[in-house]
Amino acid sequence: MTFATRYGSNGDKVSGRGQIIVQAHGSEVAFPELSYSYPLKLLSPRIVQDGVGVVYMLTYGGGLVGGDSISLSVDVQSSARLVLLSQGSTKVFKSRPGRRAAVTTSSTDAAPTKQQLDVHIADAGGLFLLPDPVTCFRAASYHQVQRFHLVRGASAALLDWYTSGRRAIGEEWVFARYHSTNEVFVDGSRVARDAMLLDGAPLNVRPLPARSLADRMGPYACYATLILYGPLVEEVVRALDVRFQAISVFQVRAPLDVLWSLSPVRGQAGRIVRVAGKTTENVKGWLKDALRGLESVVGVDVYSKAFV
Template sequence: MYDGTSPSEAGVSGRGMASPGGGLRDGRIGLRLRAAEGRTGGVTRLAELDQAAPLRCLFPTVSKAEPLTACLTNTAGGLVGGDRMSVAVTVDPGARVLVMAQAAEKLYRSKGPDVRLDVSLSAGEGSWLEWLPQEMIVHNRARLRRVTRLDLNPGATVLAGEMLVLGRTAHGEQLTEGLIHDAWRVRVGGRLVWADALHLEGDLAEAIAHPAGFGGAVALATLVAHAPDGAALALMEEIRERLAASPQVRAGATEVGGLLITRFLSEDGLALRAAFADIWGYSRQALGSYAPVLPRPWHV
């Protein structure tokens, strides 16, 4: 079931809501969801929300057949050097939620300081969590350090992803220098099962063009799936077949520590986005019996 609980009905804090203009910004979202009627099934309600500008959390009205949906937005319109943003999502046992980005994020050129993003996702027994990204568009000479941490109960079902577009491709921009450090840490039952990091620094154009690097790809994405009793791993062959039907995308799916990891590369950001949406839609239907489509705001 779905319950459109508004923030005013739960423990909500708006500390730090002053205007972010004029310097470094420390934005945060702290979100906890609980199942109102026991550990499995029942209505999911907002239990806690702590937010600080420029990050805000909105709750759009969705179909009753969908999980509670939280939409995260950056009211500053982008990220600049020195910004520090953190998002922490806790899904209590039995709760079901989709957390998504409202729009693509822009990472602007930096004069030196890094943008630091810290994402922490925790999913309890019998819970459902979708962490659905939109693209982060990396401008030339931008500097990014991001860590995404997942702490999962073995009985949780989780889909989590990230997407990067290297340069303002619609403007013909090519990345020549900057920093991209993008890391994942996934624990299941308290045990580290996957650690991964992409690190690009210095001559980015060479790394992007090199056959042993991205081979000319300017868009990349990762999708991590976990479900009890290896249910996510059972989707691997079907996902590989669907990926093979996307000729503009180089992609693969594999098992790591009980997780199903799907990676995407493309020279066309729109083609990658379409392939990513197809695999996500298929996975959410197969694992959660939800419609094989992404929320309407994701397509705007």
């Protein structure tokens, strides 16, 4: 296990790297590689579930600041199943609290926090990326690119979600920027490129009145994108297909608490699910219920550690 701390030129920027290799040996799961560097921390709790490994992705202090950059590479080898979780939402600050306040408040543009994830999944392997949502605080800027390379026969459940900010103190969609791109390749060919860009700066179109990000996102405070692919998520997909088809919308009187959609990806091979909720709890509850079929894939105990 390596443990390194690197400071950038301005003394505040850090870049952390992590690497996970997970293998299945019969019913055992092994991590020939599980390394990380500040501010990223990876922890693998001991669990008793055949063929399934769990890794928590953590950050020191529970958050990331402008200028931080993290890159993680994950290799799920043949027949292994890996569940990637976080512990509480990933908080993105404009600057590290209590440090260099005089410097950081003087600049209006926050340096972005960057996160890169590269995943390879081998035949009969599966990745279940089920973290808590990203919460960007006021003026914070976050950019992530996540790439998933599957072979035919591999599976993935990829969750990417974010909240409107610290609602308890009145922050609603007041971050500077949230930019998230997820790409899925199967046997080298791109089956999905999901890119979401939310710019907090209101676009000034004269003579029109300003339209803020909150105007565009409301009345919802939490959004999720879920990509499902492969044989291990077939049961989940089948159940969602049935639920979605059964919906019939008559004229609604007031916006629903949870709104979701489902679309096939590359023929019928995968699905993309999008969810919006008036609260984070709305979305969390919806996801936990929708993905419950994964209990038979990763085990009831492991599944209970997601969406807590």
